[in-house]
Amino acid sequence: MFVRSISACALASIALTACATSQPVCRPADPMERAAFGAVVAHDQARLAQLMAQGPTADEVRALDPRIEAQVFGQRMGDTAVRTVLMQPPLCVVDGAASNGARISYVFPQARFDALQNPDLEGLERGRPGQDHIACRYEETAEGWRLSDACLSTFAPPPSAS
Numbered sequence: 243m244f245v246r247s248i249s250a251c252a253l254a255s256i257a258l259t260a261c262a263t264s265q266p267v268c269r270p271a272d273p274m275e276r277a278a279f280g281a282v283v284a285h286d287q288a289r290l291a292q293l294m295a296q297g298p299t300a301d302e303v304r305a306l307d308p309r310i311e312a313q314v315f316g317q318r319m320g321d322t323a324v325r326t327v328l329m330q331p332p333l334c335v336v337d338g339a340a341s342n343g344a345r346i347s348y349v350f351p352q353a354r355f356d357a358l359q360n361p362d363l364e365g366l367e368r369g370r371p372g373q374d375h376i377a378c379r380y381e382e383t384a385e386g387w388r389l390s391d392a393c394l395s396t397f398a399p400p401p402s403a404s
Contacts, residue, residue, distance in 0.1 A: 266366040268334040268355055275335065275378075279328045279349075285315050292399045295381045295388035303392050313372075314392050322372035324393040327351060336366055343382040346395060350375045371396045 252339065271279060274293070281290035291304035302310050316323030330351035338346040350358070354374045358367040368375045377395040382385045 264364050265336075265361065266336045266359065267376050268336055268350075268352070271333055271349070274387060275347075275349075276388075277322050279333070282314060282325050283328050285325070287311075287315075290314075290389075290392065293389060294392065295383050295390045297390065299391050299394065311399055312390060313394055322370075324372065324376045324396060326372060329372070329378045330354070338366075338377075344379050344390075345387070347378050347380065349377075349378060349393075 248387045278290060281287075281293060287303050287306050287310075291300045294300040294303065299310075303314070311321070312321075316325050319329065320326060327349060330353070332352045334350045334352045334355040336348045336350070336355070337376045338348055340346075348368060350369075351374075354369060358369045358374060360367060368377075371377070375396070376393045377398070378389060378393040379391040379395050381390040382388075
C-alpha cells in the first residue's frame with residue numbers, strides 16, 4: 243500500500259511538472275488582426291493606417307514613409323518584410339508580453355511555427371524576423387486593441403533577458 247502511495251505521488255508530481263512547462267500556445271488571428279493583416283497583404287496603406295491606433299506610426303504608414311514601405315510591404319515576395327510572413331497562411335498568433343494598455347503578439351505561418359518549436363525546450367522559438375515570424379505591438383484604445391506599430395517590432399532588437 244505504501245509503495246502504491248509513493249508511486250501515485252511520483253506520477254502526480256511528474257504530471258504537475260509537465261503542466262508547468264511553458265509551451266507557446268498558437269491561436270488564429272482575431273477579426274481586428276485579420277483586417278490589419280489583410281490591409282498589409284493588399285498593400286493598402288490607407289486602410290492599414292485607418293485600422294491602427296492614432297499616432298506617429300499610423301501617420302508614417304498613411305504617408306508611405308520609405309522605411310515603412312520596405313519593412314512592412316517589401317518590394318517583392320520573399321523580401322524580409324511583414325507582408326512576406328502574412329502571405330503564407332494559415333497564420334498562427336502567439337501572445338507575448340502584456341502590460342498596462344500594451345501587448346505584443348508574434349505571428350507565424352503555421353508551418354513555420356510547427357517546424358520551429360521544440361517540445362524539449364521551454365519557450366517560444368521565433369526563427370528569423372520578417373521570414374519566419376513578425377512581432378506586432380498593440381495598444382488598448384476606446385475601440386479595443388489596435389495595432390500601434392505596423393508590426394515594425396519585427397525589426398527591433400529583442401527585449402533583454404534581465
